[in-house]
Amino acid sequence: MKIAVLPGDGIGPEVTREAVRVIEALGLPDIEMKEAPVGGAAYKAYGHPLPAETLEIARLSDGILFGAVGDPDCDSLERHLRPEQAILGLRKELTLFANLRPAKVFAGLEGHSALRPEVAGAIDMVIVRELNGDVYFGEKGFRTAANGDREGYDVMSYNESEVRRIAHVGFRTAMGRNKRLCSVDKANVLETSQLWRDVVIEVAKEYPEVTLEHMYVDNAAMQLVRAPGKFDVVLTGNLFGDILSDQASMCVGSIGLLASASLGERQTAHGTFGLYEPIHGSAPDIAGQGLANPLATILSAAMLLRHSLGLATAADRVEAAVAKTLADGVLGRDLGGTAGTTEIGDAVLARL
Ligand code: NAD
Ligand code: IPM
Ligand code: MN
Numbered sequence: 001m002k003i004a005v006l007p008g009d010g011i012g013p014e015v016t017r018e019a020v021r022v023i024e025a026l027g028l029p030d031i032e033m034k035e036a037p038v039g040g041a042a043y044k045a046y047g048h049p050l051p052a053e054t055l056e057i058a059r060l061s062d063g064i065l066f067g068a069v070g071d072p073d074c075d076s077l078e079r080h081l082r083p084e085q086a087i088l089g090l091r092k093e094l095t096l097f098a099n100l101r102p103a104k105v106f107a108g109l110e111g112h113s114a115l116r117p118e119v120a121g122a123i124d125m126v127i128v129r130e131l132n133g134d135v136y137f138g139e140k141g142f143r144t145a146a147n148g149d150r151e152g153y154d155v156m157s158y159n160e161s162e163v164r165r166i167a168h169v170g171f172r173t174a175m176g177r178n179k180r181l182c183s184v185d186k187a188n189v190l191e192t193s194q195l196w197r198d199v200v201i202e203v204a205k206e207y208p209e210v211t212l213e214h215m216y217v218d219n220a221a222m223q224l225v226r227a228p229g230k231f232d233v234v235l236t237g238n239l240f241g242d243i244l245s246d247q248a249s250m251c252v253g254s255i256g257l258l259a260s261a262s263l264g265e266r267q268t269a270h271g272t273f274g275l276y277e278p279i280h281g282s283a284p285d286i287a288g289q290g291l292a293n294p295l296a297t298i299l300s301a302a303m304l305l306r307h308s309l310g311l312a313t314a315a316d317r318v319e320a321a322v323a324k325t326l327a328d329g330v331l332g333r334d335l336g337g338t339a340g341t342t343e344i345g346d347a348v349l350a351r352l
Pocket of ligand 2: 084087088242279281
């Protein structure tokens, strides 16, 4: 079983290192990990954020462990050369259209949420975010407006097949949980969202056991801090899902805790091919200082073991070790503690 390891930029390599140590410590037979450059690091060495060799290593793997990309040095490059194009390119090229971002409060961490403990304690949701469409991938550019002003534009669109396939993922996820799906859109203003809502309603007919609710994104942002425990599965588009999941992370306690799986339809020998990454970025403000919380990446590795390699028991072990680490009070600076990146990794290893 092949894992492609793509550490990337900033804290990416720091947090990925800890996740690789955890996978190694499991002593699983037949696992081969192969590292490849992405992001600003790849641009600086090879002139492209997603070199063809890296894409090939990713394509030939059963699952990809991804750190983070983004480098302030690259912020003025032409867009197609910027580090972020690596993750966007992988998601698109490999048709990884379904992004699962679970958000659940860990026992003992209720008091570390940005919300009151009794509000935070009820959080147990999965955000199902579409990843291959929306305003991210529409026509974009700069032009001159009628009055001579400079103008930027990004076209937002979804076609019905794109909505249908992610809606099925949302409903199936709900069927495996508490059978409640909240579809988040902005149908009161956007035609893209009206189509989204119409298609979700059509797909819902195939899942009569699931209770479907629709919510405008502005209200969803509010409800997420008012009563996050009311959400089970949140189904939404690329942009809204990006924003709401960062917000959900602070309801749980830290952006350093939220993992993700990006899946498509391709099957591996033991599961579904996918890319696994923390929801956070390269955090240039703390990079190179050993301060990053590696738990989101370690939890992403657990998702890889479960979804792409069919190793549910190993995934359970990793998740239990992470939960124990937090319950024992081994906290990074992001959670008000003092433990550094390696120290947190060591704590997880000791509890495996
Ligand atoms: P960010 O997620 O990198 O950081 C936001 C804040 O959270 C920072 O203060 C950072 O120090 C903190 N933080 C993030 N991860 C942490 C961790 N594991 N432990 C402790 N603290 C953590 O978002 P940003 O600052 O908006 O973006 C920085 C760069 O990362 C940008 O170039 C952006 O495009 C990129 N980015 C990449 C990805 C990805 O690779 N998938 C995701 C988000 C942002
Ligand atoms: C994420 C990131 C990416 C996104 C960026 C880096 C392209 O914010 O993975 O959440 O917007 O999808
Ligand atoms: Mn994001």
